[in-house]
Amino acid sequence: MVNFWIKIKPPILALAPMAGITDSAFRQLCRHYGADVVYTEMISADGLYYDSKKTLEFLKIDKKEHPVVAQLFGKHPEKFSKAARLCEQVGFDGIDINFGCPAKKVAGHGGGVTLMRDLPKCRQIIEAVLAGTKLPISVKLRSSINSLLSSRVRRGGRGISENKEEEINKKITALDFLKFMKDLPLAAAMIHGRSYEKPFEGEPDYEMIKKCVQYQKGINPQCAIIGNGGIKKPEDAKKMIELTGVDGVGLARGLYGRPWLFEQCHKYLKAGKYSEFAVADIKKAILLHGRLAFAAKKKHGLVELRKHLLWYVSGRPNAKALRAQLVRVESISDIKKILKNI
Numbered sequence: 001m002v003n004f005w006i007k008i009k010p011p012i013l014a015l016a017p018m019a020g021i022t023d024s025a026f027r028q029l030c031r032h033y034g035a036d037v038v039y040t041e042m043i044s045a046d047g048l049y050y051d052s053k054k055t056l057e058f059l060k061i062d063k064k065e066h067p068v069v070a071q072l073f074g075k076h077p078e079k080f081s082k083a084a085r086l087c088e089q090v091g092f093d094g095i096d097i098n099f100g101c102p103a104k105k106v107a108g109h110g111g112g113v114t115l116m117r118d119l120p121k122c123r124q125i126i127e128a129v130l131a132g133t134k135l136p137i138s139v140k141l142r143s144s145i146n147s148l149l150s151s152r153v154r155r156g157g158r159g160i161s162e163n164k165e166e167e168i169n170k171k172i173t174a175l176d177f178l179k180f181m182k183d184l185p186l187a188a189a190m191i192h193g194r195s196y197e198k199p200f201e202g203e204p205d206y207e208m209i210k211k212c213v214q215y216q217k218g219i220n221p222q223c224a225i226i227g228n229g230g231i232k233k234p235e236d237a238k239k240m241i242e243l244t245g246v247d248g249v250g251l252a253r254g255l256y257g258r259p260w261l262f263e264q265c266h267k268y269l270k271a272g273k274y275s276e277f278a279v280a281d282i283k284k285a286i287l288l289h290g291r292l293a294f295a296a297k298k299k300h301g302l303v304e305l306r307k308h309l310l311w312y313v314s315g316r317p318n319a320k321a322l323r324a325q326l327v328r329v330e331s332i333s334d335i336k337k338i339l340k341n342i
């Protein structure tokens with residue numbers, strides 16, 4: 001099986017997985033604007049294991065998306081082999097495992113980032129995926145998580161012994177994770193440089209990402225390390241690469257209303273400059289997004305598109321009036337009519 005990761009010329013620009021955002025239409029759009037690889041929303045390994053109709057819907061991909069990676073989440077190693085096999089059968093190019101999600105519905109049940117507290121379990125999950133597929137396997141990690149859930153220790157309000165306090169403050173890091181998996185053939189690791197405790201805000205932990213790059217290059221130089229967190233403009237991508245030595249970056253919320261950020265990052269990283277997108281080009285992007293969303297899921301695709309439409313006009317002088325119309329779009333012609341006022 002071809003490892004597509006080693007065919008991409010660095011710097012690799014990846015669309016990071018985002019539940020509710022990185023559906024097929026958005027993945028195609030990001031590929032159009034230069035994403036080198038795109039990730040799905042997280043897909044439940046349990047759901048695939050039990051052939052859940054709703055979960056199987058997430059496996060629909062368009063040929064314009066390749067290379068496309070299916071991201072699996074779950075906590076039962078035995079469910080992952082079949083899930084991985086299904087992803088391979090439907091034509092994904094790679095499989096990613098979610099060890100970074102802090103959302104209650106995932107982490108609250110022992111999945112996502114909380115798995116980092118149990119490295120042997122993480123290993124079993126990776127091994128199960130390896131047993132189910134020959135596709136290249138990647139992992140998505142956070143920079144760190146405290147080894148104990150502080151709320152569990154504090155429960156009862158009787159204070160915390162010094163030993164426990166020490167345990168709470170002990171961290172399991174992305175580097176610990178990579179060291180524990182050193183003999184496994186990982187094709188890539190995307191490291192979100194923020195901890196579980198500070199999930200989405202603040203500067204990424206560049207030092208931790210750098211340590212991971214240095215370590216992983218020493219043991220498995222082919223494994224691509226992708227830095228993620230806080231990339232809102234091309235200068236942020238450059239900073240991440242320069243400070244850490246990563247092979248590429250993962251873009252996430254910076255793409256809200258700006259899928260062309262991929263094109264700008266490529267230009268800036270290559271030639272040191274980029275230009276802002278003109279209104280005419282923004283209109284083209286919105287229309288293309290609309291057409292892709294409609295092609296993928298018909299009218300429902302346009303309902304899901306509405307949040308993106310609001311992001312596209314955010315900051316425009318007449319944004320308020322535009323938003324009032326955009327939240328109601330039901331057809332491509334509705335979108336075209338509104339675009340005349342932008």
Ligand SMILES: Cc1cc2nc3c(=O)[nH]c(=O)nc-3n(C[C@H](O)[C@H](O)[C@H](O)COP(=O)(O)O)c2cc1C
Nearest residue numbers: 016017018019041042098140192229230231252253
């Ligand atoms: C709405 C939303 C959904 C997300 N869903 C996922 C997911 O399904 N799997 C995952 O590994 N990370 C998920 N993430 C985390 C992102 O991939 C990324 O790591 C994070 O947003 C940090 O990057 P940023 O600062 O550039 O946004 C999600 C983030 C957001 C904002």
